[in-house]
Amino acid sequence: MKMEEGMQLIDGNGNFNVEGLKDFMTTTGFAHCGRSYAIVAIIGPQSSGKSTLMNHVFGTNFKMLDAYKGRGQTTKGIWIARCNDIKPFTVAMDFEGTDSNARGEDNTAFERQSALFALAIADIILINMWYKDIGLEHAASRPLLKTVFQVMKRLFKPRKRTLLFVLRDHSKTPFEYLETALKEDIDRIWASVAEPETSRSVVLSDFFNVEIAALSSYEFEEKNFKEQVAFTLRIETYK
Numbered sequence: 001m002k003m004e005e006g007m008q009l010i011d012g013n014g015n016f017n018v019e020g021l022k023d024f025m026t027t028t029g030f031a032h033c034g035r036s037y038a039i040v041a042i043i044g045p046q047s048s049g050k051s052t053l054m055n056h057v058f059g060t061n062f063k064m065l066d067a068y069k070g071r072g073q074t075t076k077g078i079w080i081a082r083c084n085d086i087k088p089f090t091v092a093m094d095f096e097g098t099d100s101n102a103r104g105e106d107n108t109a110f111e112r113q114s115a116l117f118a119l120a121i122a123d124i125i126l127i128n129m130w131y132k133d134i135g136l137e138h139a140a141s142r143p144l145l146k147t148v149f150q151v152m153k154r155l156f157k158p159r160k161r162t163l164l165f166v167l168r169d170h171s172k173t174p175f176e177y178l179e180t181a182l183k184e185d186i187d188r189i190w191a192s193v194a195e196p197e198t199s200r201s202v203v204l205s206d207f208f209n210v211e212i213a214a215l216s217s218y219e220f221e222e223k224n225f226k227e228q229v230a231f232t233l234r235i236e237t238y239k
Contacts, residue, residue: 006062006094012076014113028082030089037089041118043144044128046097049168052218053128054092056229059084062094078114093122115147116155124162131167131214134181142189149193149204158206170214179212186210 007024009017025031040058042050051062060081076096083090095114118125125148133139167178190204204210216224 006081041093041122042126
């Protein structure tokens with residue numbers, strides 16, 4: 001399968017690549033799709049395997065972490081690529097890690113802006129997270145979820161999107177337990193976000209179809225990971 005090259009849409013300083021987008025739309029055929037297209041985005045902690053996941057699910061060629069060089073920031077800004085052999089025409093978006101220490105104090109602002117951008121244009125948003133983070137008060141995914149929910153309640157009118165939680169490095173804990181615990185946690189975070197004064201009370205299901213999938217470790221169980229991606233994650237993403 002040919003891997004589709006990625007293009008940096010927004011750099012690490014927040015600059016929008018207008019000329020690059022024009023070239024992307026021409027060379028991929030995106031400019032001729034009209035309204036027949038979909039956008040899928042992935043957000044989550046730094047070095048959690050977001051780019052690797054997108055490459056295996058959608059046939060893209062985003063830059064991946066080299067584990068032999070240690071953990072660090074791989075994706076800077078926002079990258080896009082055409083999904084390979086998927087109809088309708090689908091654009092994949094790979095986002096910079098949300099808890100990167102490379103940004104220091106600027107991290108929160110970029111995280112909110114990235115979440116806003118993803119929610120504004122994506123039909124499907126993958127939330128990449130470690131399965132061991134479920135139930136932890138200070139897990140890396142909690143600030144991200146709170147940011148996402150704040151943005152939805154304050155800035156968007158209800159429109160169904162798919163929010164697909166991908167639990168990485170799943171091992172022995174039964175999936176049913178993780179699914180129940182995560183849904184309860186999601187409900188608590190949603191309820192903790194204040195309602196806008198000018199808006200009626202809204203529920204999570206007004207905005208999202210919530211789906212949950214679990215994957216084995218890519219590093220230690222690569223065969224299982226690839227099988228699960230092929231038979232589980234694609235189904236969850238496009239069902």
